[in-house]
Amino acid sequence: MAVTVKLPTQLRDAAGGAVSASVDGATVGEALDALYAAHGELRERLADGDGGLRRFVNVYLKGEDIRFLDGLDTPVADGDEVTILPAVAGG
């Protein structure tokens, strides 16, 4: 499955300035692994040591927080859009 991963401004330097990346994977987690394979520095910034995400990293599939879906195991379809954003305390 080819999905587009949109990168926040804070990560673009580590991805050669790219605004987004096109990667392959059957789940959100696989898509992120493919992203890390292409841009190694992103793994260190986004992933915790146990195969999860750092606690202030939010990942959305088509606008929905993946924690409301199946997390990193959420399946993705061809053409889906995955967005990575920093968590921001709002209010």
Add this chain to the structure above:
Amino acid sequence: MPADALKCKECQTTYPLEARFVCERCFGPLEVSYALPDSDPVELKRRIQAGPHTLWRYADFLPLAGAPRGALPTGWTPLVKADRLAERLGLRELYIKNETANPTHSFKDRVVSVALARALELGFDTLACASTGNLANAVAAHAAAAGLPAYVLIPHDLEEQKILATGAYGAHIVAVRGNYDDVNRLCTEVSGERPGWAFVNINMRPYYAEGSKTLAFETVEQLGWELPDRVVGPIASGSQFTKIARGFEEFIAAGLVAGDVPVMNGAQALGCSPVAAAFEAGHDVVRPVKPNTIAKSLAIGNPADGPYAIELARRTGGSIDSVDDDEIRAGIRLLAETTGIFTETAGGVTIATLAKLAERGDIGRDERVVAMVTGDGLKTIDAVRDTFEVTEIPASYDAFETEFGAVAA
């Protein structure tokens, strides 16, 4: 105490005092760090007391080059001794920090004041925010006073009063079809692409959050330079709750007051209580929820400062509780009929939680308690609709006597 850097709360990486809010190494939130206090406490206290009757009297503790001129006067709100409410709850000494007395009737004027002042120092030309309503009011008003255009993004189903009170200032109102967390996500994306825009609670967030410390500063000063034993306050994102404690810590560190940080009790609405749920479950992993509560100003389902709020409540021997919508309405009524202060639903959450703590016996007989009432009831007027009766009569004395006459002699 000059501000000297932005520091990541997770990995301690430091950055210059610019418009950035997230650590590039680990995505942790950045907050302002200060050099150790360098003033003699007596001199510092004198300087504060000689300052204006606004939050700028605490400029020494805020991350700005200097206090701005001509800003909408904010803060120095009344700390009301609530003896009748204390008696009803079986407490000895209770105060209400009445934030309805701010220019747009909520504590959000504090955070916007600081964010706007820093935005002007950094050269931004537009003020913006993601809001559950009160922040929209404050951004619209303070931007108008400063002559800047304002863009406020809100959930589409917000209370009408809050929308009207924002539009009155000429702000651009963007109603997003989604909940607050959707709005926040959209604003986080937009803020990365609009370099001239100061999103007060996104790219200006480290400065914005500092404004909430002034709630603690004022409380100490208004108590005659003493600390309360316990503070009860609302939790939405958890930012205000944690910054109130930081304010107490900074005054203690500066030698302005002696003692410990008060016991911190957080209050959430049951229909959006991810932080209370994590506290009760005994861990710090805050699972996001889809909010469903009348307390819309607290309806943040994905509260980024939740872990820090939980840590604070545990560290001070406090708690984070939740109350349902009926308890919230009862809290609004209880405060109004015992103090004359009409609060919005968020204040109802706080007062209902205070009542719950009192009933549970968590509050000692000798404690001095402060409750943070952060917003005005006129903004959530539907919460009191149909909670009382109006007696309609013809314009005749006899009709009045029939309804309200003294018992016949």
